Amino acid sequence: MTIASVELNVIQMPLKEPFLTHLGAVTDREGIIIRITNSDGVTGLGEGVAFSTPWYTEETVKTSLHMLTDILIPLLKKNPINHPQEASLLFRSIRRNNMAKAALETALWDLFAKSYSQPLAKTLGGTSPLIASGVVVATDSTKNALQQIEQYLEAGYQRIKVKINPRQDYSFLSEIRSVYPDLAIMADANSAYTLKDIDRIKALDDFNLLMIEQPLGFDDILEHAMLQKEIKTPICLDESIVSFEDARKAIEFGSCQVINIKVGRVGGLYEAKRIHDYCLEKGIPVWCGGMIEFGISRAHNIALASLPGFTIPGDISASNRFWEEDIITPEVTVENGFVKVPSGPGIGFEINEKRLQEVLLSKETYVL
Ligand SMILES: O=C(O)CCC(=O)c1ccccc1C(=O)O
């Protein structure tokens, strides 16, 4: 893989409606769109999914730009690679900064697949032609939640995830359950509880949830294992799993029965696939998480979710879940509850250049 240049585009777009969790509101999304070009003029696309502030992980758009320009791109310049997996191994010399690493590594995967005229899903070992689609409801009112659920079920989504916290849990979920007794529902707490809340969390066993995601500390593995012994609802870990090693330890400890895999959170597609393969071997189902992302990251998620261990509908929703107009063409759509895995080379989506220009904040090109 002879890399000729790396282009970093910082963009910003308002969400159609604010995304509310107990940690705050996301109303505008900044992101980094990476275009890598090789010596034959083939381009690979990647997306940096860190937020503007470090509310979900410690990274931000600015720390990602620093890591990319001052550390990761120079590292790639010094160490030519033949396969994206080598980039992933090379980046192990840098501690964490997983979203910055993933932004570059995913672009290399797209470039690699395109240079063999192969769909990225196939390059990764994916087999399913269709991905079951789920969606997240992130609001602080039961009325809004019920309205949104109705609208999303109408659009065909197969599974609903709601955000919960100690001020919005039991009665919120019981109202939703009373309207939708058979709906596939999961609840994501984004670390809103501690073990002192064990009775509140235990009570949620009443609702036959598919799982409860990340109820306790964002970096905890021990207390989730203690909690899982006390509740029937399967625990799914999100924030706590930032590497293959975290996944291995969480499974060994019994800290979770399900894992949400996010490419950015774990540092790229190679690490995501390693976690997937291990979970498949251990009988732990996985699903693909979302980052309120733009179309490039969404496209990488689709390719990853075509692997056989992704047996639960993930947070892979249509472009129009968050955006008036996405930066890719065609946009991601959900039909009869599924997203089609593209059959074209690489991620199978192109940049919508007009839309990219409309939302562009800055652009830098590095020649290698
Ligand atoms: O569909 C989506 O992109 C939203 C997924 C979501 O809940 C989320 C969005 C941003 C940051 C963290 C999370 C999460 O899964 O905790």
Ligand SMILES: [Mg+2]
């Ligand atoms: Mg989550």
